[in-house]
Amino acid sequence: MAGATHLKARRGRPSPTHTPGNTTAEPAAVRLALIGLALGFLGFFLFVPLAVVFTGALKKGLSLYWASILEPDALAALRLTLVAAGVSVALNLTFGVAAAWAIAKFEFRGKSLLISLIDLPFSVSPVISGLVFVLLFGLHGWLGPWLSAHDVKVIFAVPGIVLATVFVTFPFVARELIPLMQAQGTEDEEAALVLGAGGWQTFWRVTLPNVKWGLLYGVILCNARAMGEFGAVSVVSGHIRGLTNTLPLQVEILYNEYNFTAAFAVASLLALLALVTLVAKSIVEWKAGRDLHEAQAVRGP
Numbered sequence: 001m002a003g004a005t006h007l008k009a010r011r012g013r014p015s016p017t018h019t020p021g022n023t024t025a026e027p028a029a030v031r032l033a034l035i036g037l038a039l040g041f042l043g044f045f046l047f048v049p050l051a052v053v054f055t056g057a058l059k060k061g062l063s064l065y066w067a068s069i070l071e072p073d074a075l076a077a078l079r080l081t082l083v084a085a086g087v088s089v090a091l092n093l094t095f096g097v098a099a100a101w102a103i104a105k106f107e108f109r110g111k112s113l114l115i116s117l118i119d120l121p122f123s124v125s126p127v128i129s130g131l132v133f134v135l136l137f138g139l140h141g142w143l144g145p146w147l148s149a150h151d152v153k154v155i156f157a158v159p160g161i162v163l164a165t166v167f168v169t170f171p172f173v174a175r176e177l178i179p180l181m182q183a184q185g186t187e188d189e190e191a192a193l194v195l196g197a198g199g200w201q202t203f204w205r206v207t208l209p210n211v212k213w214g215l216l217y218g219v220i221l222c223n224a225r226a227m228g229e230f231g232a233v234s235v236v237s238g239h240i241r242g243l244t245n246t247l248p249l250q251v252e253i254l255y256n257e258y259n260f261t262a263a264f265a266v267a268s269l270l271a272l273l274a275l276v277t278l279v280a281k282s283i284v285e286w287k288a289g290r291d292l293h294e295a296q297a298v299r300g301p
Contacts, residue, residue, distance in 0.1 A: 057267070083133070084229075095172025095174065096176075099118060126232040127235055162231070188206050213291065220284060
């Protein structure tokens with residue numbers, strides 16, 4: 001009896017190597033080494049390059065920095081980058097929600113094929129995707145003669161840049177929503193339909209609120225990828241100053257011309273956009289985690 005009581009007492013006590021504040025039983029030295037390794041990688045591959053970019057941009061003074069940013073070609077590249085990203089996000093938002101809803105909520109033939117096609121841009125080089133659009137819409141491409149006869153320009157123009165950007169970014173929204181919708185199931189939608197809600201009412205008042213944070217997260221990732229795209233856009237743009245250069249292409253041109261200060265200044269602008277995107281991503285993750293914690297607290301243990 002005493003032995004059983006002693007065994008229960010031992011079971012109730014925490015292990016010597018596992019304190020309540022730790023999720024693993026690893027020694028402190030191992031934890032510190034892993035944290036130091038992670039911080040070292042972040043410092044070397046993220047913080048140091050960012051510091052170099054901003055140092056190079058401001059090396060010759062703030063006045064030259066602003067002059068490089070406000071230069072007409074740089075402003076045109078910024079506008080085109082924002083336009084391409086905005087159109088790409090809007091189109092991918094529509095496609096991603098529709099595709100995720102169809103895949104997660106319905107059963108149909110070709111479902112696996114659709115999922116594979118959504119993942120295609122992840123496995124195809126952006127340069128190859130740009131060449132595909134050249135073969136389709138270029139002057140000597142399949143649709144080139146018809147487009148030329150009707151005075152429609154796709155390649156070496158804004159439509160080609162938008163198409164290339166949409167292609168490389170369209171998996172991001174769908175890939176964030178598909179597993180989220182699949183995990184939620186169809187019970188909420190079925191309950192809404194039983195209560196008399198229509199299809200659109202169910203979507204706007206049930207489905208969309210349930211996936212709002214995943215949707216925002218996908219939009220942020222899509223926007224970040226669109227603003228930084230280089231390979232596909234480089235193939236279809238033609239590198240026309242002030243017309244078809246996005247910010248990444250403008251950086252390349254300035255750097256190849258040995259105009260390093262202007263190149264770093266434009267690169268710093270692109271880095272600032274990326275940092276804003278990172279802050280937005282962190283806010284979305286924090287709010288999503290807070291909502292999940294509140295929902296679990298309401299449900300109870």
